[in-house]
Amino acid sequence: xxxxxxxxxxxxxxxxxxxxxxxxxxxxxxxxxxxxxxxxxxxxxxxxxxxxxxxxxxxxxxxxxxxxxxxxxxxxxxxxxxx
Amino acid sequence: xxxxxxxxxxxxxxxxxxxxxxxxxxxxxxxxxxxxxxxxxxxxxxxxxxxxxxxxxxxxxxxxxxxxxxxxxxxxxxxxxxx
Amino acid sequence: xxxxxxxxxxxxxxxxxxxxxxxxxxxxxxxxxxxxxxxxxxxxxxxxxxxxxxxxxxxxxxxxxxxxxxxxxxxxxxxxxxxxxxxxxxxxxxxxxxxxxxxxxxxxxxxxxxxxxxxxxxxxxxxxxxxxxxxxxxxxxxxxxxxxxxxxxxxxxxxxxx
Amino acid sequence: xxxxxxxxxxxxxxxxxxxxxxxxxxxxxxxxxxxxxxxxxxxxxxxxxxxxxxxxxxxxxxxxxxxxxxxxxxxxxxxxxxxxxxxxxxxxxxxxxxxxxxxxxxxxxxxxxxxxxxxxxxxxxxxxxxxxxxxxxxxxxxxxxxxxxxxxxxxxxxxxxx
Numbered sequence: 076x077x078x079x080x081x082x083x084x085x086x087x088x089x090x091x092x093x094x095x096x097x098x099x100x101x102x103x104x105x106x107x108x109x110x111x112x113x114x115x116x117x118x119x120x121x122x123x124x125x126x127x128x129x130x131x132x133x134x135x136x137x138x139x140x141x142x143x144x145x146x147x148x149x150x151x152x153x154x155x156x157x158x
Numbered sequence: 159x160x161x162x163x164x165x166x167x168x169x170x171x172x173x174x175x176x177x178x179x180x181x182x183x184x185x186x187x188x189x190x191x192x193x194x195x196x197x198x199x200x201x202x203x204x205x206x207x208x209x210x211x212x213x214x215x216x217x218x219x220x221x222x223x224x225x226x227x228x229x230x231x232x233x234x235x236x237x238x239x240x241x
Numbered sequence: 242x243x244x245x246x247x248x249x250x251x252x253x254x255x256x257x258x259x260x261x262x263x264x265x266x267x268x269x270x271x272x273x274x275x276x277x278x279x280x281x282x283x284x285x286x287x288x289x290x291x292x293x294x295x296x297x298x299x300x301x302x303x304x305x306x307x308x309x310x311x312x313x314x315x316x317x318x319x320x321x322x323x324x325x326x327x328x329x330x331x332x333x334x335x336x337x338x339x340x341x342x343x344x345x346x347x348x349x350x351x352x353x354x355x356x357x358x359x360x361x362x363x364x365x366x367x368x369x370x371x372x373x374x375x376x377x378x379x380x381x382x383x384x385x386x387x388x389x390x391x392x393x394x395x396x397x398x399x400x401x402x403x
Numbered sequence: 404x405x406x407x408x409x410x411x412x413x414x415x416x417x418x419x420x421x422x423x424x425x426x427x428x429x430x431x432x433x434x435x436x437x438x439x440x441x442x443x444x445x446x447x448x449x450x451x452x453x454x455x456x457x458x459x460x461x462x463x464x465x466x467x468x469x470x471x472x473x474x475x476x477x478x479x480x481x482x483x484x485x486x487x488x489x490x491x492x493x494x495x496x497x498x499x500x501x502x503x504x505x506x507x508x509x510x511x512x513x514x515x516x517x518x519x520x521x522x523x524x525x526x527x528x529x530x531x532x533x534x535x536x537x538x539x540x541x542x543x544x545x546x547x548x549x550x551x552x553x554x555x556x557x558x559x560x561x562x563x564x565x
Contacts, residue, residue: 082458082530083543134463135470136526150460150528154546157457157464157488157529158347158443158500158520165296165368166381217301218308219364233298233366237384240295240326240367241281241338241358241509260422267444271495274446277439277516279509282429284436286507333433345448347441347520348553354439355513362509391510 076143078107080121081152084128087121097143104130104139107149127154159226161190163204164235167211170204180226187213187222190232210237248310248322252302254329259339266321266343273320277350278341279358285333291374295337297328298366309360313342316356317349324357326367359391410472410484414464416491421501428483428505435482439512440503441520447495453536457499459490460528471522475504478518479511486519488529521553 079092101110108125111118122128130137131150143149162175184193191208194201205211213220214233226232249262259280267273283293310322321343331337340357344350362385369382411424421442429435445455472484483505493499502519506512524547531544 079460081460081528082532131460131463131528134460134466136467150463152460152528153530153543155525155528156531156544156546157459157527158524162298164298164366165370214298214301214366217298217304219305233301235298235366236368236381238363238366239369239382239384240297240365241362259425263421263442267496271447271450274444276442276444278442279440279513280425280438281509282436282438284507285433288433334429345446346549347443347524348549351441351513351517351520355517358509358513387508387510 076107076146077148078111079148079150081150083153084121084151088117102142102144104132104137104141104143104149107143108139108151121151128152129154159190159229160231161194162231162233164233166236167204167234171200185225185227187215187220187224187226187232190226191222191234204234211235212237246314246319246321248307248314249324250303250306250310251325252297252299252306252328253325254327256327256336257325257339259336259341262323262325262339262341266323266341270320270343272345273343274345275347275350276341276343277347277354278339279354280336281338281358283331283333283335283337289373289375290333290371292330292332292372293337294330294370294372295328296368296370297326301366302326302328305365306361309357309364312360313353313357317342317344317353319344319349319353322353322357324361326361326365328367356395359388359395362388363392408476408481408483410469410476411486412465412468412472413487414459414461414468414490415487416489418489418498419487419501421498421503424485424487424501424503428485428503432482432505434507435505436507437509437512438503438505439509439516440501441516442498443500443520445493445495445497445499451535451537452495452533454492454494454534455499456492456532456534457490458530458532459488463528464488464490467527468523471519471526474522475515475519479504479506479515481506481511481515484515484519486523488523488527490529518557521550521557524550525554 080088085091108122112122132146163171168174195205215229306324323341325339340354342350342353371380468486485503487501502516504512504515533542
């Protein structure tokens with residue numbers, strides 16, 4: 076699955092995107108965050124204020140409980156500040 | 159006192175303005191309307207839907223109970239439809 | 242940084258340039274973050290209008306628009322207001338009125354524009370007469386119930402509330 | 404007469420021309436009586452900003468703005484919507500975003516503009532980073548509580564209500 080990061084989430088993780096093979100047990104957006112946090116300190120730092128991280132599946136907002144099955148792209152980013 | 163009329167009030171009365179010497183008993187805007195209505199049919203027609211006629215004293219909106227003492231110009235017009 | 246709120250009021254027969262007004266409002270001011278504007282056009286939904294005639298009360302029109310603008314500055318922290326209203330004869334599609342409000346944030350700019358339009362519609366001394374294209378029928382436009390209702394919104398809440 | 408509501412969405416680095424958009428919206432349409440617009444500018448109240456950097460999520464930004472515009476057409480009888488949002492580096496005083504809504508009457512045009520700006524602020528994937536003029540400090544702008552509160556207004560009432 077393609078994972079993309081924006082703003083300070085991207086900066087903390089140190090990359091804008093990556094392609095990951097996720098274990099079958101990783102089913103929801105929350106599961107992906109747990110999986111990422113376990114990968115290293117940069118990820119743990121990026122997701123430390125976990126409640127403020129937003130997610131999008133295939134370019135549409137989702138709650139962190141959403142299932143990722145069938146989606147090609149998962150994005151993580153801080154609250155939006157455009158406009 | 160200078161009396162000015164606008165829109166269909168002006169059209170019904172047949173003039174845009176007039177200078178009137180008002181009797182001392184004519185103290186409020188309501189009194190002026192009574193005075194005008196008694197002057198003839200055109201005035202009576204103009205003020206027939208009396209509740210919908212608006213008044214302004216010296217170019218500021220007033221209620222029909224307002225006293226006219228000290229004012230130089232009294233205006234009568236229908237509800238406004240600008241914008 | 243407290244800056245003045247320049248207010249421009251114009252009541253004139255000719256058309257106006259909203260983009261130029263917006264540019265003038267924001268020129269040299271880096272504290273403005275939001276500019277809301279409204280333009281009212283001469284509609285002709287049924288294709289029966291040959292012209293719209295706008296009568297106004299000279300002197301009072303400007304005075305009333307100035308009072309409405311001043312009221313808006315009491316309700317919101319505004320950084321500039323422009324109100325332009327035309328009078329005379331105009332064709333379908335032409336601009337009739339423009340209101341522009343500048344502020345730090347969008348809430349104030351948008352609410353003030355809405356407020357000014359509501360009060361302008363019900364309190365500024367302008368009257369519309371429609372000239373129909375068939376025959377020579379002329380009709381004064383009736384005041385809309387919706388306009389009176391819109392005005393009430395601003396009295397029920399507190400300052401700056403709807 | 405039911406006409407379509409043309410929707411223009413653009414997410415691009417360059418500046419835009421609001422007057423041209425307004426002219427294009429109303430061209431040849433005599434059913435439009437009201438055009439509301441909002442322009443958001445890059446503020447620098449303290450005089451400490453050297454530049455503002457706007458990051459966006461390509462593809463999702465356009466998609467989300469299109470969803471917000473479509474939602475607005477469900478709530479109000481709109482006759483045209485333009486949403487333009489820039490990304491990249493911009494200077495204080497520059498335009499960042501514009502929303503324009505056309506309708507028969509002012510209520511729909513103004514409310515839809517307000518609605519679109521509220522949803523755009525909280526749901527469109529853009530992030531602002533401030534570059535300060537003193538030193539090389541950079542800071543991501545925090546989301547405003549007021550923006551989340553503004554969004555709630557549209558959920559409490561019914562369709563088209565605040």
